[in-house]
Amino acid sequence: MASKKYSLFFSSSLLLNLLFLYLFFVRETELTWSRKASREAEVVASLPCSGHGRAFLDGLLLEGEPVCECYSCYQGSDCSEFPLDCPADADSGDPLFLEPFWMKEVESSSVMVAGWYRMSYIMGDGLRVSRELERHIRMLHEVVRNANTSGKFIVFGVGSTQLLNAVVHALSANGSSSPASVVSQVPTYPAYQFQTELFKSQCFEWKGDASQWKNATSDSSRKFIEFVTSPNNPDGRLQKAVLEGSSVRTIHDHAYYWPHFTSIPAPADEDVMLFSISKVTGHAGSRFGWAIIKDEGLYDRILRYVDLNTMGVSHDTQLRALNLVKQVLKGGGRDFFGFGYRTMKDRWERLNKSLSISKRFSVQKLTPHYCTYFREVAGPSPAYAWLKCEMEEDEDCYAVLRAAGIIGRDGNIFGVQNRYVRLSLIKSRDDFDWLLRRIDALVAEEGVQSI
Amino acid sequence: MASKKYSLFFSSSLLLNLLFLYLFFVRETELTWSRKASREAEVVASLPCSGHGRAFLDGLLLEGEPVCECYSCYQGSDCSEFPLDCPADADSGDPLFLEPFWMKEVESSSVMVAGWYRMSYIMGDGLRVSRELERHIRMLHEVVRNANTSGKFIVFGVGSTQLLNAVVHALSANGSSSPASVVSQVPTYPAYQFQTELFKSQCFEWKGDASQWKNATSDSSRKFIEFVTSPNNPDGRLQKAVLEGSSVRTIHDHAYYWPHFTSIPAPADEDVMLFSISKVTGHAGSRFGWAIIKDEGLYDRILRYVDLNTMGVSHDTQLRALNLVKQVLKGGGRDFFGFGYRTMKDRWERLNKSLSISKRFSVQKLTPHYCTYFREVAGPSPAYAWLKCEMEEDEDCYAVLRAAGIIGRDGNIFGVQNRYVRLSLIKSRDDFDWLLRRIDALVAEEGVQSI
Numbered sequence: 063m064a065s066k067k068y069s070l071f072f073s074s075s076l077l078l079n080l081l082f083l084y085l086f087f088v089r090e091t092e093l094t095w096s097r098k099a100s101r102e103a104e105v106v107a108s109l110p111c112s113g114h115g116r117a118f119l120d121g122l123l124l125e126g127e128p129v130c131e132c133y134s135c136y137q138g139s140d141c142s143e144f145p146l147d148c149p150a151d152a153d154s155g156d157p158l159f160l161e162p163f164w165m166k167e168v169e170s171s172s173v174m175v176a177g178w179y180r181m182s183y184i185m186g187d188g189l190r191v192s193r194e195l196e197r198h199i200r201m202l203h204e205v206v207r208n209a210n211t212s213g214k215f216i217v218f219g220v221g222s223t224q225l226l227n228a229v230v231h232a233l234s235a236n237g238s239s240s241p242a243s244v245v246s247q248v249p250t251y252p253a254y255q256f257q258t259e260l261f262k263s264q265c266f267e268w269k270g271d272a273s274q275w276k277n278a279t280s281d282s283s284r285k286f287i288e289f290v291t292s293p294n295n296p297d298g299r300l301q302k303a304v305l306e307g308s309s310v311r312t313i314h315d316h317a318y319y320w321p322h323f324t325s326i327p328a329p330a331d332e333d334v335m336l337f338s339i340s341k342v343t344g345h346a347g348s349r350f351g352w353a354i355i356k357d358e359g360l361y362d363r364i365l366r367y368v369d370l371n372t373m374g375v376s377h378d379t380q381l382r383a384l385n386l387v388k389q390v391l392k393g394g395g396r397d398f399f400g401f402g403y404r405t406m407k408d409r410w411e412r413l414n415k416s417l418s419i420s421k422r423f424s425v426q427k428l429t430p431h432y433c434t435y436f437r438e439v440a441g442p443s444p445a446y447a448w449l450k451c452e453m454e455e456d457e458d459c460y461a462v463l464r465a466a467g468i469i470g471r472d473g474n475i476f477g478v479q480n481r482y483v484r485l486s487l488i489k490s491r492d493d494f495d496w497l498l499r500r501i502d503a504l505v506a507e508e509g510v511q512s513i
Numbered sequence: 514m515a516s517k518k519y520s521l522f523f524s525s526s527l528l529l530n531l532l533f534l535y536l537f538f539v540r541e542t543e544l545t546w547s548r549k550a551s552r553e554a555e556v557v558a559s560l561p562c563s564g565h566g567r568a569f570l571d572g573l574l575l576e577g578e579p580v581c582e583c584y585s586c587y588q589g590s591d592c593s594e595f596p597l598d599c600p601a602d603a604d605s606g607d608p609l610f611l612e613p614f615w616m617k618e619v620e621s622s623s624v625m626v627a628g629w630y631r632m633s634y635i636m637g638d639g640l641r642v643s644r645e646l647e648r649h650i651r652m653l654h655e656v657v658r659n660a661n662t663s664g665k666f667i668v669f670g671v672g673s674t675q676l677l678n679a680v681v682h683a684l685s686a687n688g689s690s691s692p693a694s695v696v697s698q699v700p701t702y703p704a705y706q707f708q709t710e711l712f713k714s715q716c717f718e719w720k721g722d723a724s725q726w727k728n729a730t731s732d733s734s735r736k737f738i739e740f741v742t743s744p745n746n747p748d749g750r751l752q753k754a755v756l757e758g759s760s761v762r763t764i765h766d767h768a769y770y771w772p773h774f775t776s777i778p779a780p781a782d783e784d785v786m787l788f789s790i791s792k793v794t795g796h797a798g799s800r801f802g803w804a805i806i807k808d809e810g811l812y813d814r815i816l817r818y819v820d821l822n823t824m825g826v827s828h829d830t831q832l833r834a835l836n837l838v839k840q841v842l843k844g845g846g847r848d849f850f851g852f853g854y855r856t857m858k859d860r861w862e863r864l865n866k867s868l869s870i871s872k873r874f875s876v877q878k879l880t881p882h883y884c885t886y887f888r889e890v891a892g893p894s895p896a897y898a899w900l901k902c903e904m905e906e907d908e909d910c911y912a913v914l915r916a917a918g919i920i921g922r923d924g925n926i927f928g929v930q931n932r933y934v935r936l937s938l939i940k941s942r943d944d945f946d947w948l949l950r951r952i953d954a955l956v957a958e959e960g961v962q963s964i
Contacts, residue, residue, distance in 0.1 A: 075526040093544070093551050095558075095620040100547035103625035107546075118631055119624065120643045120832045131637030156633045164628035169546040171629075173570065174554035175833055177615040177622025177840070180569055180798040182607045183791075186582030192571045220671050220800075220823040227822070235713075253821070260821045262686075264713045340634075347631040347828035349671070370704070370711045371678070372671040372823065377798035379827040381571045382626055389628070 096174050103172075114492060115141035133492050149467045150497040151489075155295070155445065158490040159409075160344030163401045170392075173385045180377040190374030191218050195384040199352060202342075202387055203329070205394055207434050208319050210331040214354050215361035218375045219368055222317055222338035222351030226289075227257045228371070229334060229353060232363035233287050233311045234265040242311075243269035246289035247304045248477035249296050249448070251315070254289045255477075271477060272304040279307035286310045292330075293318040296476050296484035297426045298444030300324065317341045317351075318445055321395075322402030325433035325440040333357065341445070343386045350375060350383045399435065406443035409487045409494055413447055416498055420505045424450050447485040459483045466504045468497065547625050554623075565943060566592035584943050600918040601948040602940075606746070606896065609941040610860075611795030614852045621843075624836045631828040641825030642669050646835040650803060653793075653838055654780070656845055658885050659770050661782040665805050666812035669826045670819055673768055673789035673802030677740075678708045679822070680785055680804060683814035684738050684762045685716040693762075694720035697740035698755045699928035700747055700899070702766070705740045706928075722928060723755040730758035737761045743781075744769040747927050747935035748877045749895030751775065768792045768802075769896055772846075773853030776884035776891040784808065792896070794837045801826060801834045850886065857894035860938045860945055864898055867949055871956045875901050898936040910934045917955045919948065 093100070102119065109117040111130035121128055132141035135148035164171050184190055196216050203209040219225035234242040244258045248271045258268040269275065272288050279286060290312055292301040303312045314332040318324065318341055333356040340346035355361040368374060390398045410428075417423055428442035449470065451459035460472040460483050473482030487494060544551070553570065560568040562581035572579050583592035586599035615622050635641055647667050654660040670676035685693040695709045699722045709719040720726065723739050730737060741763055743752040754763045765783040769775065771793055784807040791797035806812040819825060841849045861879075868874055879893035900921065902910035911923040911934050924933030938945060 072523045072526060075523065075530055079526060079529050093548070093555060096551035096555050096623060096625075097544070098620050099623040099625045100544050100551045103627055104544060104547055107627055116629070118637075118832075120631075120645050120835045121637060122644060154634065156635070158632060161629050161632055164632070168628045169549050172547060172550040172625060172627045174547075174550045175624050175626060175829075176554055176558055177619050177837070178567070178612050180571075181609060181612055181615070181796050183605065183797040184607070186569075186572060193573060194571050220827070223821075224823045231712075257821050260682075260818065261712055262715045264715055345632050346634040349823055349825065349827045367711065370674075370708050372675045372800055374800065376671070376800045376827045376830040378626075378829045378833050381569075382829050384571045386628070 095176075099174065107168075110140070112136070112140050112142040114144075133490050135496060136492070147467075148496075149464075149469050150500040151469045151493060152485040152487075152497050153469050153471050155341075155346075155486055155488060157340060157344035157346055157445075157488045158493070159405050159488045160402060161490065163398060164344070167389055171386060171389045173382055175378055175381065179381070183373060185377070190369070192377075192380045192384060195380050195387070198384055198387045198391065201391060202395075203354075205391060206321060206326065206399070207329050208321075208326050209316065209335055209337070209354060210329045211354055214356050215358065217353045217355060217361060217364045217368060218380070219351045219353065220372050220375055221340065221349040222315070222336045222353075223253065223257075223349070224368065224371065225336055225351055225353045225364070226253060226313075226315075227261060228364045228367040229313050229336070229360075230258060230266055230287055231261075231263070231367050232360050233313075233334075234263075234285065235363055240284065242266040242285040242287050243275065244287045244289070245269050245272040245275055245305070246291070246477075247272040247301070249294070249473065249482065250289065250477055251291050251295040252475050252477075275305060279305050279310055282307075282309050284309060288312050289315055291315040291317070293324045293444065296446045296471070296482075297448040298324065298428060298442070298446060299426070300327070320402075321399040321433060321435045321440070322406050323443060323445050325431040326435045327431060328434065334360070339383050339386070343383075343390060345382070345386060348379050348382055350379050395435075403436070403440065403443055406445070406487065407441050410443055410447075411441070412498060413485075413487065413501070416501050416505060420508055422451065422453050422456065422508050423501075423505070424452055445486070445488045447487060449483045449485055451481050451483075457481065463504075466500060466507075468500045468504070546627075550625065558619075561591070563587070563591050563593040565595075584941050586947060587943070598918075599947075600915075600920050601951040602920045602944060603936040603938075603948045604920050604922050606792075606797075606937055606939060608791060608795035608797055608896075608939045609944070610856050610939045611853060612941065614849060615795070618840060622837060622840045624833055626829055626832065630832070634824060636828070641820070643828075643831045643835060646831050646838070649835055649838045649842065652842060653846075654805075656842060657772060657777065657850070658780050659772075659777050660767065660786055660788070660805060661780045662805055665807050666809065668804045668806060668812060668815045668819060669831070670802045670804065671823050671826055672791065672800040673766070673787045673804075674704065674708075674800070675819065675822065676787055676802055676804045676815070677704060677764075677766075678712060679815045679818040680764050680787070680811075681709060681717055681738055682712075682714070682818050683811055684764075684785075685714075685736065686814055691735065693717040693736040693738050694726065695738045695740070696720050696723040696726055696756070697742070698723040698752070700745070700924065700933065701740065701928055702742050702746040703926050703928075726756060730756050730761055733758075733760050735760060739763050740766055742766040742768070744775045744895065747897045747922070747933075748899035749775065749879060749893070749897060750877070751778070771853075772850040772884060772886045772891070773857050774894060774896050776882040777886045778882060779885065785811070790834050790837070794834075794841060796833070796837060799830050799833055801830050846886075854887070854891065854894055857896070857938065858892050861894055861898075862892070863949060864936075864938065864952070867952050867956060871959055873902065873904050873907065873959050874952075874956070875903055896937070896939045898938060900934045900936055902932050902934075908932065914955075917951060917958075919951045919955070 106117045106128045114136040115130040115132035117128040130141045137143040200211045255268050288305045313334045315336045317338045335354040338351040426448045430439045430441045433440040456462045470483035470485045474480045557568045557579045565587040566581040566583035568579040581592045588594040651662045706719050739756045764785050766787045768789045786805040789802040877899045881890045881892045884891040907913045921934035921936045925931045
């Protein structure tokens with residue numbers, strides 16, 4: 063009897079060993095050359111940094127070990143220290159509000175770049191662009207219904223930043239003898255001006271606020287190029303072109319035309335449209351944007367600009383962008399845009415609640431609209447608050463906020479008086495929470511002063 | 514006795530069970546979120562493509578499966594077909610001769626990019642550049658002894674391509690009222706001209722061959738910017754500036770100043786030096802280059818240009834570049850540069866042997882020199898052959914070669930008469946072998962004709 067029991071245990075043990083042998087070797091041989099890079103990435107990623115920072119593969123090392131890079135304000139080797147005198151930095155348009163989504167979806171959103179991956183200047187078909195990425199971008203617009211790409215060309219750029227001037231260049235190159243006037247209605251994204259002026263071109267020059275030139279477009283010898291940002295940066299309004307006429311060309315910058323920042327009334331269908339991965343997936347550090355272009359000649363000229371300027375866009379970045387767009391597309395984008403929209407709407411509501419009792423500060427009024435993507439009425443969820451100092455004495459609104467420990471972006475950078483300040487709502491949760499604490503304190507002061 | 518034996522076996526089996534349990538779970542938990550991306554990369558990489566092509570993660574799919582992208586000439590789903598009428602394409606400077614090195618070193622040269630990796634516009638210290646990468650680039654120059662970086666600034670660019678104009682812009686921005694004349698001694702790399710002309714700037718204009726302006730530099734009101742490519746593209750010669758004087762600024766393009774293309778007589782130590790990852794590690798598709806700049810004001814202006822033009826360089830690309838430079842540095846770069854040098858020297862010798870009996874074609878004469886990196890006399894190993902058609906009737910050398918099934922780059926693109934053609938020697942082994950076969954056949958014709 064005992065021997066039988068023994069025998070049974072022994073057989074089970076042997077079988078278990080065989081099973082382990084199988085699992086062990088099958089699993090072990092499953093990954094080969096990629097194990098090392100995977101392990102390195104996981105080791106670095108495993109640093110907790112108290113949830114207020116991250117360690118990166120290319121971060122600084124301390125005695126050979128990766129160190130935490132803390133989110134703004136946080137300090138210390140594990141990012142656990144928070145000095146209470148730290149200002150709330152709401153300056154940059156860093157879209158870190160989407161980081162938690164990608165940390166949750168890290169398994170499907172990460173990508174292994176082999177050492178020999180696409181070393182050539184060109185991809186398989188002789189072009190510098192990934193056809194798969196282009197196909198997925200078209201799918202993305204179709205799913206989100208925010209742009210009509212059919213029958214149109216797509217050019218990739220090193221961020222939509224590169225494409226701003228690429229398009230201005232291409233629109234003005236085959237033009238009249240006098241330089242084209244580049245304009246945009248204020249308040250407007252300052253990069254249009256900075257970049258247009260940077261190149262000191264013979265073909266175009268910056269001419270400021272588009273509204274000032276409404277009556278000048280009848281002069282057909284004068285060429286205008288108008289940047290229309292919709293939704294607008296800084297104030298989130300959906301915008302139309304100000305200038306009209308045969309001598310006017312319009313560049314529609316739709317960087318923020320995604321369901322997390324605005325309701326989508328209808329697909330944009332203009333001749334020249336710009337988009338950026340930075341404001342879709344939140345990957346601002348991966349310099350990637352695209353232009354959707356109707357006219358083939360214009361497309362060719364933009365392509366030539368990007369070719370001569372940078373010889374296209376990094377293949378590594380295109381690979382990463384493809385992988386990210388694929389993840390966004392899963393389930394028709396509901397998970398991704400749902401997360402983004404809920405986050406932004408919540409922040410907007412919290413900010414408005416904080417400011418609702420203030421007489422000193424106001425933000426832009428935005429109303430709910432029907433969103434064809436969510437198939438329901440969607441409340442406002444803008445990327446930025448366009449804050450106004452209402453009191454006569456608060457003429458320098460930026461300075462008023464700065465004195466209260468809040469760093470915004472001065473309104474005059476956007477071409478308007480400095481009664482306005484842009485506050486970024488798209489940074490990390492830590493950043494937003496701290497901003498709101500500072501605002502609450504500032505608004506609470508009003509109550510004290512009025513007593 | 515039998516029971517004792519049983520017991521021994523049983524205990525061993527149990528111990529083995531425990532060992533497997535340990536190994537299984539420890540190994541299993543070793544990799545978590547990165548397994549999926551690793552597996553996907555390995556599956557795609559495992560396609561053999563007959564050794565004449567590669568499959569890529571972002572390649573086209575056929576019924577959901579990755580397909581081979583064949584090297585030039587090769588065809589068929591597994592790249593096994595070779596149509597004998599295919600021309601030998603020696604046109605582009607695609608540095609694929611280094612691909613075999615990275616395929617061998619795939620384990621240490623691959624990198625895992627997490628979905629949440631560096632989404633911000635900036636790195637930890639508020640800059641757009643990886644300090645680790647900058648540190649490793651300085652180490653690389655120190656190890657190779659090809660450039661003195663001490664006390665100098667480093668700017669990153671989207672390839673050295675972006676930096677060409679960034680530097681011209683920065684050098685001419687704070688200048689005289691008349692535009693600076695941009696020049697380069699012929700034969701010269703055509704991108705200098707194409708890019709200078711592209712921007713149609715008020716501050717600079719392309720003025721052709723530097724040699725023509727030797728007597729014009731005494732006019733101090735006239736500003737010159739001279740590109741000096743050393744070793745030169747197309748002919749591999751080490752070059753010095755042609756123009757001198759207080760109104761001359763020189764940009765030293767050292768893209769090819771690495772031990773696989775030239776002996777290194779001494780570290781370059783000029784005020785403005787350009788380098789590119791494309792011609793060091795061979796990763797042309799990863800758009801990354803750097804400028805080494807002595808003057809801080811100039812550095813600031815270049816940085817501002819890159820910032821406004823593209824908001825810096827993709828973080829993904831910087832991460833990959835860091836990893837590649839780390840691998841190059843292993844063992845003082847001996848493995849890497851040894852492989853590169855042996856490959857290029859062998860190709861140059863084989864080409865010269867093939868042409869040695871030709872009276873119709875010649876290539877540039879290059880002599881061995883002492884290389885401070887290899888610490889010995891190194892034979893020539895240039896990136897390009899600068900081929901000349903010697904016969905009076907072969908005036909259009911490009912056409913002569915084209916008729917013989919060889920695609921070169923026409924000499925007049927480099928600013929000289931079309932008796933010259935540049936042949937790229939840095940493409941894949943398949944490309945080079947096929948080029949040599951075509952050249953052998955062409956040279957053999959001479960023998961037939963002279964009988």
